[in-house]
Amino acid sequence: VSQPAHQTRAANQPHIEDSDGALQLALLPEPFTMHRGGVLERVQVAYETWGKLDAERNNAVLLFTGLSPGAHAGSSDADSTPGWWEYMLGPGKPIDTNRWFVVCVNSLGSCFGSTGPGSIDPRTGKPYNLEFPELAVEDIAKAGRETVRLLGVKRLRAVVGPSLGGMTALAYSVLYGDELDHLITISAACRAHPFAIAMRSLQREVIRADPAWKGGDYAAEAEPTEGMRLARKVGLMSYRSAEEWRHRFGRERIANEYLSGGAFAPEFQVESYLEHNARNFSGRFDANSYLYLSRAMDWFDLADYGGSVEAALARVGARRSLVIGVESDVLFPVDQQREIAEGLRQAGRVVEFASLPSVQGHDAFLIDEERFAPLVRDFLARA
Amino acid sequence: VSQPAHQTRAANQPHIEDSDGALQLALLPEPFTMHRGGVLERVQVAYETWGKLDAERNNAVLLFTGLSPGAHAGSSDADSTPGWWEYMLGPGKPIDTNRWFVVCVNSLGSCFGSTGPGSIDPRTGKPYNLEFPELAVEDIAKAGRETVRLLGVKRLRAVVGPSLGGMTALAYSVLYGDELDHLITISAACRAHPFAIAMRSLQREVIRADPAWKGGDYAAEAEPTEGMRLARKVGLMSYRSAEEWRHRFGRERIANEYLSGGAFAPEFQVESYLEHNARNFSGRFDANSYLYLSRAMDWFDLADYGGSVEAALARVGARRSLVIGVESDVLFPVDQQREIAEGLRQAGRVVEFASLPSVQGHDAFLIDEERFAPLVRDFLARA
Numbered sequence: 001v002s003q004p005a006h007q008t009r010a011a012n013q014p015h016i017e018d019s020d021g022a023l024q025l026a027l028l029p030e031p032f033t034m035h036r037g038g039v040l041e042r043v044q045v046a047y048e049t050w051g052k053l054d055a056e057r058n059n060a061v062l063l064f065t066g067l068s069p070g071a072h073a074g075s076s077d078a079d080s081t082p083g084w085w086e087y088m089l090g091p092g093k094p095i096d097t098n099r100w101f102v103v104c105v106n107s108l109g110s111c112f113g114s115t116g117p118g119s120i121d122p123r124t125g126k127p128y129n130l131e132f133p134e135l136a137v138e139d140i141a142k143a144g145r146e147t148v149r150l151l152g153v154k155r156l157r158a159v160v161g162p163s164l165g166g167m168t169a170l171a172y173s174v175l176y177g178d179e180l181d182h183l184i185t186i187s188a189a190c191r192a193h194p195f196a197i198a199m200r201s202l203q204r205e206v207i208r209a210d211p212a213w214k215g216g217d218y219a220a221e222a223e224p225t226e227g228m229r230l231a232r233k234v235g236l237m238s239y240r241s242a243e244e245w246r247h248r249f250g251r252e253r254i255a256n257e258y259l260s261g262g263a264f265a266p267e268f269q270v271e272s273y274l275e276h277n278a279r280n281f282s283g284r285f286d287a288n289s290y291l292y293l294s295r296a297m298d299w300f301d302l303a304d305y306g307g308s309v310e311a312a313l314a315r316v317g318a319r320r321s322l323v324i325g326v327e328s329d330v331l332f333p334v335d336q337q338r339e340i341a342e343g344l345r346q347a348g349r350v351v352e353f354a355s356l357p358s359v360q361g362h363d364a365f366l367i368d369e370e371r372f373a374p375l376v377r378d379f380l381a382r383a
Numbered sequence: 384v385s386q387p388a389h390q391t392r393a394a395n396q397p398h399i400e401d402s403d404g405a406l407q408l409a410l411l412p413e414p415f416t417m418h419r420g421g422v423l424e425r426v427q428v429a430y431e432t433w434g435k436l437d438a439e440r441n442n443a444v445l446l447f448t449g450l451s452p453g454a455h456a457g458s459s460d461a462d463s464t465p466g467w468w469e470y471m472l473g474p475g476k477p478i479d480t481n482r483w484f485v486v487c488v489n490s491l492g493s494c495f496g497s498t499g500p501g502s503i504d505p506r507t508g509k510p511y512n513l514e515f516p517e518l519a520v521e522d523i524a525k526a527g528r529e530t531v532r533l534l535g536v537k538r539l540r541a542v543v544g545p546s547l548g549g550m551t552a553l554a555y556s557v558l559y560g561d562e563l564d565h566l567i568t569i570s571a572a573c574r575a576h577p578f579a580i581a582m583r584s585l586q587r588e589v590i591r592a593d594p595a596w597k598g599g600d601y602a603a604e605a606e607p608t609e610g611m612r613l614a615r616k617v618g619l620m621s622y623r624s625a626e627e628w629r630h631r632f633g634r635e636r637i638a639n640e641y642l643s644g645g646a647f648a649p650e651f652q653v654e655s656y657l658e659h660n661a662r663n664f665s666g667r668f669d670a671n672s673y674l675y676l677s678r679a680m681d682w683f684d685l686a687d688y689g690g691s692v693e694a695a696l697a698r699v700g701a702r703r704s705l706v707i708g709v710e711s712d713v714l715f716p717v718d719q720q721r722e723i724a725e726g727l728r729q730a731g732r733v734v735e736f737a738s739l740p741s742v743q744g745h746d747a748f749l750i751d752e753e754r755f756a757p758l759v760r761d762f763l764a765r766a
Contacts, residue, residue, distance in 0.1 A: 130646050194632040194653035195625035201654045202616050204647050206589070209613060216646065230592060233585050234617060242578035242713060249577040251684065263513050263599065264587050264674055268681065270577035271584045291647055298651065301634065330625060330713075 016150055022048045022079035023071060023113055026147040035142075036299075038133030041122050045147045046106040046113025047071050048079075050089060051097035053152065060153040061095060061380075062144055063104040064165035064172075067293050068285060070112030073104040087369040094377035095160070103151065107164070108143035109135040109292045117288035118220070130216035135292040137164070137300040141171040145179070155179050157383060159318070160376075162186035162365045163332065164293065167300050170316070170340070174305045177317030182383045184322045184376065186365045187329050189336040190302035190309045190343070196331050199238045200294045203231040207287050216288050228282035228290065233274045241328035241361035245270055313343030320350040322379040324365070324372065327355055331362040352379060399533055405431045405462035406454060406496055409530040418525070419682075421516025424505045428530045429489040429496025430454050431462075433472060434480035436535065443536040444478060444763075445527055446487040447548035447555070450676050451668060453495030456487040470752040477760035478543070486534065490547070491526035492518040492675045500671035501603070513599035518675040520547070520683040524554040528562070538562050540766060542701070543759075545569035545748045546715065547676065550683050553699070553723070557688045560700030565766045567705045567759065569748045570712050572719040573685035573692045573726070579714050582621045583677045586614040590670050599671050611665035611673065616657045624711035624744035628653055696726030703733040705762040707748070707755065710738055714745040735762060 017025040028043040048071045053060060063073055065084070074089035074097075075082055089095045095102055106114040109132070117132040124131075148156065159180050161169035166188020173183050189196070210227025212218055252269040259265065266272055305312035321344050325337025334355050341353035356371045358364035365372055400408040411426040431454045436443060446456055448467070457472035457480075458465055472478045478485055489497040492515070500515040507514075531539065542563050544552035549571020556566050572579070593610025595601055635652040642648065649655055688695035704727050708720025717738050724736035739754045741747035748755055 191634060193625065194628040194634070194651065195620075197634075197651050198628070198653045198657055199620060201649065201651070202613075202620065202657070205616070206613060208647060209609060211594075226592060230585075230589060233581075233588070234620075237578075237582060237585065237617075237620065242576065242716070245577040245581070251574060251577065251580075264591060264678060266584065268577065268580050268584070270581045274581055274585070295647065333625070 014146075014150055020078070022076050024048065025113060026150045028143065028146040028150070032139075032143070032146075034133045035136035035138040036134040040115060040133065043108065043115045043143060043146075044113070044119075045108065045115070045143050047147055048073065048076070048104050049151075050074060050076055050102045051100050053101040057152055058155065058157065059099065059101050060148060060151075060156050061100045061102045061158045061160060062148055062156050062172075063089075063095075063102060064140065064144060064159070064161035064168040065104065065107060066163035066165055067290075067297070068281070070110070071104045071106040073102075084366065087373060088376060094373045095380060096377075100157065100380070101153075103144075103148055103153075105144045105147050107140045107168070107293060109140065109289055109296070111286035111289040114143070116286065117216070117292055118286045127220075129288055132288070132292060135296045137167050137171045137296050138175060140164075140168045140296070141175055144168070145172065145176055156181070158182035158184060158380065160184040160186075161188065163188065163362065164297055166332075167297065170302055171300070173316040173318055174302065174312055177315050180318050182320050182322075182380075183316065183318035184324075184379065185337070185340055186324045186372070187326055187332045187337065187362055188323075188340065189300075189332045190312070190339060191300060192298050193333070193336070196238070197298045199234065199331065200298055203234045204291050204294055206231045206234060207291060210287075213287060216291075218287070223283075224287045225282045228285065228287055229278040231290070232278040232281040236274055236277060238331045239361060239363045241330070241359055243328060244359045244361065247359070249273065309339060310343050310346060313340065314347035316344060316347070316349065318349065320352075320379075320383070322352045322354075322375065324354045324356065324375060326358045326361065326364040326368075328357075328359055329362045329364070397529075397533055403461070405459050407431065408496060409533045411526065411529040411533070415522075415526070415529075417516045418519035418521040419517040423498060423516065426491065426498045426526060426529075427496070427502075428491065428498070428526050430530055431456065431459070431487050432534075433457060433459055433485045434483050436484040440535055441538065441540065442482065442484050443531060443534075443539050444483045444485045444541045444543060445531055445539050445555075446472075446478075446485060447523065447527060447542070447544035447551035448487065448490060449546035449548055450673075450680070451664070453493070454487045454489040456485075467749065470756060471759060477756045478763060479760075483540065483763070484536075486527075486531055486536075488527045488530050490523045490551070490676060492523065492672055492679070494669035494672040497526070499669065500599070500675055501669045510603075512671055515671070515675060518679045520550050520554045520679050521558060523547075523551045523679070524558055527551070528555065528559055539564070541565035541567060541763065543567040543569075544571065546571065546745065547680055549715075550680065553685055554683070556699040556701055557685065557695055560698050563701050565703050565705075565763075566699065566701035567707075567762065568720070568723055569707045569755070570709055570715045570720065570745055571723065572683075572715045573695070573722060574683060575681050576716070576719070579621070580681045582617065582714065583681055586617045587674050587677055589614045589617060590674060593670075596670060599674075601670065606666075607670050608665045611668065611670055612661040614673070615661040615664040619657055619660060621714045622744060622746045624713070624742055626711060627742045627744065630742070632656065692722060693726050693729060696723065697730035699727060699730070699732065701732065703735075703762075703766070705735045705737075705758065707737045707739065707758060709741045709744065709747040709751075711740075711742055712745045712747070 708717035
């Protein structure tokens with residue numbers, strides 16, 4: 001049996017790790033200079049790919065994710081579990097992997113294989129925790145770009161991203177404006193508005209208020225799960241829409257056999273839904289990663305490039321863009337999508353803009369296949 | 384100097400305490416049976432009055448409050464500090480105290496003079512805390528009614544309430560349908576929708592997660608102020624509107640000299656605003672009172688009276704009603720106001736309905752004098 005490839009070359013050499021599973025690892029060129037200062041000695045990006053890179057290396061699509069998912073956007077032979085965007089990605093699907101070589105990266109700073117606050121700091125042999133340098137959306141974009149370059153891709157046919165992924169796609173398009181042809185942003189923003197900042201600030205505060213957070217120095221086996229659980233509930237208040245919950249839960253009560261009892265215990269179905277979702281999340285996502293990614297979203301401001309959002313959007317190199325927003329989204333409201341579309345249009349780019357009446361709020365792109373799939377399919381069919 | 388009146392009569396006799404200040408106390412008839420079961424031995428209601436009861440005792444207006452204010456709705460000779468509805472209430476103001484005898488009660492269960500979880504349980508000599516019986520909106524309505532009866536008022540010219548006060552006014556109008564002529568509800572609801580329930584449930588959970596809450600058995604000098612501070616921030620996310628914050632705060636940063644420093648400390652003005660408001664609140668409001676009042680709002684369901692909201696509204700005795708909603712209110716959305724107005728209209732009542740474009744969300748009635756004052760003035764001028 002031959003040695004795994006990464007043992008046959010210097011560990012500090014940029015390379016792709018061999019993998020039997022779907023999740024693969026890219027060791028990026030060193031050092032990795034961070035947007036807001038500081039340097040990471042060793043940066044690893046976890047990613048998955050679908051489809052095949054063609055001989056001209058001209059069919060690659062890069063997908064950035066929202067705050068919480070990993071790189072497993074869709075199922076594959078190597079990992080048949082459904083991905084977070086299962087309906088969107090695969091053979092014959094809107095992002096058709098028979099045609100496109102799709103790369104989805106786990107964001108730098110996240111906790112699903114990419115380097116983040118929970119990674120070992122090579123200088124100390126211990127987790128970075130809050131010694132991790134300040135993370136910006138630009139760093140996530142750069143890590144994605146370095147990853148596809150390691151895969152031999154110098155130019156992307158499309159960069160795609162919803163939510164934080166949309167912010168990252170915008171950052172990518174401005175920073176590397178001549179390296180992409182098409183851009184798809186969904187429920188994104190050129191910069192967060194104060195309600196979104198407040199929502200995230202409150203989530204971060206709830207995490208930090210958990211004594212188990214210990215100023216970021218918690219052990220892996222003693223994570224601040226209570227703080228994460230409550231923070232997730234705060235977040236959920238802005239991910240869906242009040243209207244969706246009216247239809248879905250109304251004033252339905254929890255069935256007697258599921259009542260936990262105790263003073264002020266949940267009684268309504270909507271409380272049970274929040275609890276279920278929050279429990280699933282709190283054991284799965286690293287608290288410090290959450291803090292770093294969440295703050296990066298507040299800081300991001302496309303107007304840093306040229307002094308205004310309009311000036312920044314004029315630097316986007318993509319010839320054609322698809323910009324999608326959702327009318328019930330309170331976190332990345334639809335007028336922020338219109339701002340992107342209009343800015344690109346004013347800069348002479350071809351833009352398709354859709355304002356969708358989906359009831360699922362910010363999360364609609366995860367659920368409303370009926371509305372999202374045809375838009376993306378149609379746009380990419382002409383790419 | 385004569386003895387204070389309450390020392391010259393049996394303490395268990397229903398009566399009004401003499402008072403030099405604006406805040407007065409009513410000792411209600413005993414025992415006070417609670418809507419969801421249980422009995423309070425001794426119930427005290429704190430209230431303020433403005434204007435004079437006329438000889439026919441036919442000019443009384445009862446005002447119920449939202450979740451957090453006390454009975455000090457407006458300034459007076461006895462207390463010149465501005466009240467929580469200062470623009471609305473006073474001589475020559477929309478609720479004109481030259482004409483009306485106005486009574487504002489601190490809700491039963493609250494902590495500004497009325498009996499609540501923090502009051503001494505006469506059976507034990509200690510605070511009730513969670514031994515306080517379950518509180519319903521109907522109990523608040525009943526305590527208000529008993530208070531005005533002690534003042535010699537058997538019929539109200541108007542019952543007025545915003546937010547929880549509007550729910551209470553609705554409860555009053557159904558329970559004592561033949562004891563009022565006019566009804567004014569503002570940003571109220573016949574029953575909470577699931578987003579509002581979730582928002583309040585989360586606030587209650589954040590309070591209960593504070594170790595200082597101690598299952599409700601905290602001492603007065605060791606209140607769960609951290610939990611209350613965070614709960615207030617959660618609440619504030621639903622009291623205003625994202626649009627207001629965009630205009631008010633944008634992405635303005637906190638001035639350098641006010642930065643507190645430390646990892647993940649506030650940087651944006653909107654964070655500073657939340658912090659300031661939450662700190663003011665957390666030292667001022669009793670945690671258990673908050674839990675009881677908050678839960679009462681979730682439980683309240685006007686459809687309990689007759690099987691449907693429509694059937695219940697048909698029991699409202701008021702001849703004329705004014706129903707006001709705010710288009711940017713996410714907590715008591717304007718379609719819930721429309722439901723009240725249409726229900727009353729279908730039952731043959733005279734209804735004036737206004738859907739206001741105020742930007743301040745649920746809190747608009749506290750701020751948007753320009754829109755609210757003329758509506759209330761005009762309605763009461765014809766009462």
